[in-house]
Amino acid sequence: MEKDTRLILALDVLDSAEALRISQVVAGHVDAIKVGYPLILATGLGIITELSRYAPIIADFKVADIPNTNRLICEQVFKAGADAVIVQGFTGHDSLRTSVEVARSNNKDIFVVTEMSHPGALDFMQAAGEAIAKMAADEQASGVVAPATRPERVRDIRNIIGSDLTIISPGVGTQGGSAADAIRAGADWVIVGRSIYQSDDPAAVAAKLVSEIKEVI
Numbered sequence: 704m705e706k707d708t709r710l711i712l713a714l715d716v717l718d719s720a721e722a723l724r725i726s727q728v729v730a731g732h733v734d735a736i737k738v739g740y741p742l743i744l745a746t747g748l749g750i751i752t753e754l755s756r757y758a759p760i761i762a763d764f765k766v767a768d769i770p771n772t773n774r775l776i777c778e779q780v781f782k783a784g785a786d787a788v789i790v791q792g793f794t795g796h797d798s799l800r801t802s803v804e805v806a807r808s809n810n811k812d813i814f815v816v817t818e819m820s821h822p823g824a825l826d827f828m829q830a831a832g833e834a835i836a837k838m839a840a841d842e843q844a845s846g847v848v849a850p851a852t853r854p855e856r857v858r859d860i861r862n863i864i865g866s867d868l869t870i871i872s873p874g875v876g877t878q879g880g881s882a883a884d885a886i887r888a889g890a891d892w893v894i895v896g897r898s899i900y901q902s903d904d905p906a907a908v909a910a911k912l913v914s915e916i917k918e919v920i
């Protein structure tokens with residue numbers, strides 16, 4: 704995934720024509736498109752192949768299973784054309800190691816969720832976030848997912864993983880986070896969904912985010 708605009712579109716729409724239309728208009732402003740259960744359950748896994756003509760695809764399945772099931776899931780998702788898969792970290796080192804092995808043998812990436820961006824992440828996840836970040840570095844994942852709603856946590860997680868791993872950071876816009884703050888705190892990319900795809904002019908919103916990011920790098 705090339706680091707150019709530092710913006711990733713989270714495409715949680717439910718209609719394939721709409722997904723293709725939005726991807727086409729924002730393609731020049733994003734380094735990747737993240738798809739997940741909403742779009743894939745609504746339209747099928749084939750949408751990954753269709754969207755991959757616009758940008759690299761990150762499959763946000765937050766995979767959270769035993770090593771063998773993680774392996775089976777990641778194999779299918781890479782086979783469908785995804786460039787990266789997001790997995791949960793709380794399942795532990797063996798599940799993550801297996802996912803990273805599958806990614807490496809396909810020349811693809813794994814991103815590990817540390818602490819999520821919503822308020823409920825404070826109930827259980829935050830306590831484990833730093834240990835998960837350390838595990839992601841030890842297991843040589845490509846990067847981690849850290850919350851733009853809490854830039855101070857992005858900074859903590861950056862300090863733990865060092866510069867070898869990348870950080871992709873959701874929570875900008877509708878969830879209240881700021882793209883500039885997340886990038887300043889150490890995120891490599893911000894992930895933005897509703898603020899872009901629910902707008903009347905998705906390309907203009909994406910372009911504005913990119914210029915906001917460029918001002919702080």
Ligand code: 3DU
Pocket residue numbers: 713714715739763816818819820821848849850873874875876877878894895896897898
């Ligand atoms: O809030 P938005 O509409 O900008 O979308 C954010 C996306 O990132 C969405 O797909 C959500 O499932 C995902 N995500 C988080 O919001 C927070 C996380 O910690 C991990 C993923």
